[in-house]
Amino acid sequence: MRSSWADAVENVATGSSDNAGTSGGSERPSAPTKPAYVPPHLRNKPLSSEPLPPTLGGPSSGNDRSGYSGPTSGSRWIGSRPDYGRGGRGPGGWGGRGGRDREINPFGNDNVDDDAERVFTEQENTGINFDAYEDILVEVHGDDVPPPVNTFAEIDLGDALNLNIKRCKYVKPTPVQRYTIPISLGGRDLMACAQTGSGKTAAFCFPIISGIMKGDFSQRPRLGRTAFPLALIISPTRELSVQIHEEAKKFSYQTGVRVVVVYGGAPITQQDWRIVALHCFEKTIGLSINAMVIGLIPIPGMVLRELERGVDILVATPGRLVDLLERAKVSLEMIRYLALDEADRMLDMGFEPQIRKIVQQMGMPPPGKRQTMLFSATFPREIQRLASDFLSSYIFLTVGRVGSSTDLIVQRVEFVPENDKRSHLMDLLHAQKENGLQPKQALTLVFVETKKGADSLEHWLCMNGFPATTIHGDRTQQERELALRSFKSGRTPILVATDVAARGLDIPHVSHVINFDLPNDIDDYVHRIGRTGRAGKSGLATAFFNENNSSLAKPLADLMLESNQEVPEWLTRFASRVSYGGGGKSRRGGGRFGARDVRREPSFNRGGTGNDYYGGGGYSGGYGGNYGGGGYGPGATSAWD
Numbered sequence: 255m256r257s258s259w260a261d262a263v264e265n266v267a268t269g270s271s272d273n274a275g276t277s278g279g280s281e282r283p284s285a286p287t288k289p290a291y292v293p294p295h296l297r298n299k300p301l302s303s304e305p306l307p308p309t310l311g312g313p314s315s316g317n318d319r320s321g322y323s324g325p326t327s328g329s330r331w332i333g334s335r336p337d338y339g340r341g342g343r344g345p346g347g348w349g350g351r352g353g354r355d356r357e358i359n360p361f362g363n364d365n366v367d368d369d370a371e372r373v374f375t376e377q378e379n380t381g382i383n384f385d386a387y388e389d390i391l392v393e394v395h396g397d398d399v400p401p402p403v404n405t406f407a408e409i410d411l412g413d414a415l416n417l418n419i420k421r422c423k424y425v426k427p428t429p430v431q432r433y434t435i436p437i438s439l440g441g442r443d444l445m446a447c448a449q450t451g452s453g454k455t456a457a458f459c460f461p462i463i464s465g466i467m468k469g470d471f472s473q474r475p476r477l478g479r480t481a482f483p484l485a486l487i488i489s490p491t492r493e494l495s496v497q498i499h500e501e502a503k504k505f506s507y508q509t510g511v512r513v514v515v516v517y518g519g520a521p522i523t524q525q526d527w528r529i530v531a532l533h534c535f536e537k538t539i540g541l542s543i544n545a546m547v548i549g550l551i552p553i554p555g556m557v558l559r560e561l562e563r564g565v566d567i568l569v570a571t572p573g574r575l576v577d578l579l580e581r582a583k584v585s586l587e588m589i590r591y592l593a594l595d596e597a598d599r600m601l602d603m604g605f606e607p608q609i610r611k612i613v614q615q616m617g618m619p620p621p622g623k624r625q626t627m628l629f630s631a632t633f634p635r636e637i638q639r640l641a642s643d644f645l646s647s648y649i650f651l652t653v654g655r656v657g658s659s660t661d662l663i664v665q666r667v668e669f670v671p672e673n674d675k676r677s678h679l680m681d682l683l684h685a686q687k688e689n690g691l692q693p694k695q696a697l698t699l700v701f702v703e704t705k706k707g708a709d710s711l712e713h714w715l716c717m718n719g720f721p722a723t724t725i726h727g728d729r730t731q732q733e734r735e736l737a738l739r740s741f742k743s744g745r746t747p748i749l750v751a752t753d754v755a756a757r758g759l760d761i762p763h764v765s766h767v768i769n770f771d772l773p774n775d776i777d778d779y780v781h782r783i784g785r786t787g788r789a790g791k792s793g794l795a796t797a798f799f800n801e802n803n804s805s806l807a808k809p810l811a812d813l814m815l816e817s818n819q820e821v822p823e824w825l826t827r828f829a830s831r832v833s834y835g836g837g838g839k840s841r842r843g844g845g846r847f848g849a850r851d852v853r854r855e856p857s858f859n860r861g862g863t864g865n866d867y868y869g870g871g872g873y874s875g876g877y878g879g880n881y882g883g884g885g886y887g888p889g890a891t892s893a894w895d
C-alpha cells in the first residue's frame with residue numbers, strides 16, 4: 255500500500271502519468287532525524303533579527319517613483335482612464351481625500367510589459383493543460399445566453415485589464431471564464447458552478463473591473479467618512495478574502511480601480527498589519543525558498559483610512575461587513591456588482607442570516623438594479639432555491655470536471671481505525687519523504703475535525719520530525735496568515751487545518767490532501783480535495799475512513815465512481831449497507847452529484863417566472879455532446895459540480 259501511494263505522490267509531483275513505478279518505497283524508512291524542538295507558541299514566528307523589507311510600505315509610504323525603473327514607470331501612477339492621476343477623482347477616489355496613493359506593482363517584476371509581450375509571443379501559460387479542457391461538459395440554462403468566447407481578445411475588457419491578464423500569463427480563458435465573462439459583460443445575473451481550481455476568481459473579477467473601468471460613476475456621493483463601493487465580493491473566510499483581494503489587486507493594477515479588503519478576527523484597527531514577504535527574487539536568481547524572509551509591518555488604522563480614501567471593489571467577510579455597515583463606514587447604495595464566492599457556503603445555515611441582512615436590508619439596490627454573480631464548485635439544490643431570491647432572470651451554468659477520463663486528482667480511501675490514524679499518517683509521510691521530493695514541491699494539507707485535534711496533531715508531527723503548522727478558528731488572524739505563508743513557502747510543508755482552509759484557497763504545489771478526519775458532508779470533501787489538482791495540474795487525495803464515517807460511504811463511493819476512481823470493495827459494501835444520506839448531513843438531499851438548475855425541476859416555483867426560462871435559449875452539452883435533462887451521462891464525471 256505504502257509503495258503505491260509513494261509512487262503516486264512522486265508521479266503527482268513530477269507530473270508523470272506512469273503508475274508502474276518502483277516499489278522501493280515499501281519498506282519503512284529509517285527514523286527521521288529530529289530537528290530541535292521549538293515550542294508551539296514560537297513556531298512560525300519571524301526571527302527578530304530578520305530585516306524588515308525596505309520599501310514595501312502601505313498607502314502612506316509616500317511617493318517613491320524614482321525607485322521604479324520599469325518601462326512603464328511614467329505611467330505607474332496613471333490609470334488607463336483619463337481622469338486618473340490628474341488630480342481628478344476616479345471611481346474609487348484615487349487621489350481624492352487622502353492625497354495620492356502609491357500603487358505597488360503586484361507582479362514583482364519591473365519588466366512587466368516585456369514579459370507580457372513574451373507571454374503572448376511564446377504562448378506561455380501558468381501550467382494549465384488546456385487540452386484537458388477540450389471535452390469538458392458544459393451546461394447552460396437561461397434566456398438569450400450570450401455565446402462563449404475562445405480567447406480574451408474576443409472580449410472587450412479594456413486595455414489596462416488586458417495587459418494585466420498578460421502579466422498574469424493567462425494565455426486563454428478557462429472554460430468557466432469562456433462562458434461567464436461574456437454573460438457578465440452582457441449584464442446578466444449568473445449562478446455558476448465549476449470545478450475547484452478552474453479560475454472562478456478571475457471569472458467574476460474581470461467583468462467587475464472592466465465594468466467599473468468603463469462605467470460613469472461620477473454621481474457617486476461623498477458623505478463624510480462613508481465609503482460607497484461599486485462592487486462587493488463576499489467570501490466565507492478571512493484567508494479567502496485576502497486571496498481574492500490579492501488577485502483583484504493584480505487584475506486591477508493601473509486600471510484606476512481601487513480594491514480594499516475587510517475581514518474579521520481582530521478589531522478593524524488591528525487588521526492593519528501587513529505581512530510582507532521578501533522572496534529574495536527567488537525566480538530571478540534561483541535561490542531556494544529557504545531564502546525567504548518574513549517580516550511584519552504594523553500600519554495602524556490603515557484599513558479604515560483606505561476605506562475613507564474611497565473604494566471601488568470591496569472584498570469582505572460577512573461579519574466584518576455588517577459591523578462596518580452598522581457603523582456607517584460603508585454604504586451599499588451604489589453597489590452595481592455583487593459576487594458571492596463559495597455561494598453555497600455563504601447561503602447555508604451559518605451565514606444565511608448575515609447575507610440576507612447585507613443583501614436585502616442594508617440599502618443595496620435590488621436584483622435587476624445590480625448585477626449578481628454566485629460562484630461555487632458545489633451547489634446543493636436547496637441553496638439554489640435560497641439564492642434565487644438574490645437573482646434576476648439569471649443564467650445557470652455548470653462546467654464539468656477538467657478531462658472526463660484523465661483524473662487530475664487521484665482519490666484514495668483507506669480503512670483506518672480511529673486509534674491507528676496517527677501511525678498511518680506517519681507511514682504516509684515517511685513514504686513521501688523517502689521519495690525525496692523537495693518540500694516546496696510537495697506540500698501536504700491534512701484536514702482534521704476539531705481545532706484541538708489540529709493543535710495536537712501539529713504538535714505531534716513536529717515532535718516526530720515533520721515540520722507542520724496549523725490553521726483553525728481559534729488561532730489569531732496573524733497566526734493564521736503566518737501559518738499560511740510558512741506553508742506556502744515550504745518552511746513547514748505540512749499544514750494541519752480544519753474546514754476553515756477547505757474552500758477557495760489557491761496554494762501552488764499542494765500535491766497531497768489527507769482527510770485525516772473525513773467531513774460529514776460530501777460537498778465539504780469535494781472542496782477539501784480541491785486544494786490539490788488545481789488549474790489543470792494533478793494531485794493526490796487520501797481519506798482515512800472508518801465506522802464513524804459510515805454515512806459518507808455512499809456519497810463518497812458515488813463521487814469516486816463519477817470521477818473514474820477506483821472504489822475499494824469494502825467501501826462499496828459499506829455503501830450498500832448504509833442508506834444514502836441516512837444519518838449523514840448531505841445537503842444534496844439524495845440527489846446526484848451534479849448541480850442541476852433547480853428551475854428545471856417541476857417542484858420549483860418562483861412565482862410564475864420559472865418555466866419560461868427554458869425556451870431553448872441555452873447551450874447544453876458544450877463540447878461533450880448533448881445530455882438532455884437527466885443529469886450526467888456515463889463517463890461524464892461531475893464530481894466538481
Ligand SMILES: Nc1ncnc2c1ncn2[C@@H]1O[C@H](COP(=O)(O)OP(=O)(O)OP(=O)(O)O)[C@@H](O)[C@H]1O
Nearest residue numbers: 380424426427428450451452453454455758760789
Ligand atoms: N485563464 C487562465 N490561465 C491560466 N491560469 C489561470 C487562468 N485563470 C485562472 N488561473 C489560475 O488558476 C488557479 C485557480 O484559480 P482560482 O483560485 O480562481 O480557482 P477557483 O475556481 O476559484 O477554485 P476554488 O473552487 O477552489 O475556489 C489560480 O492559480 C489562477 O491564477
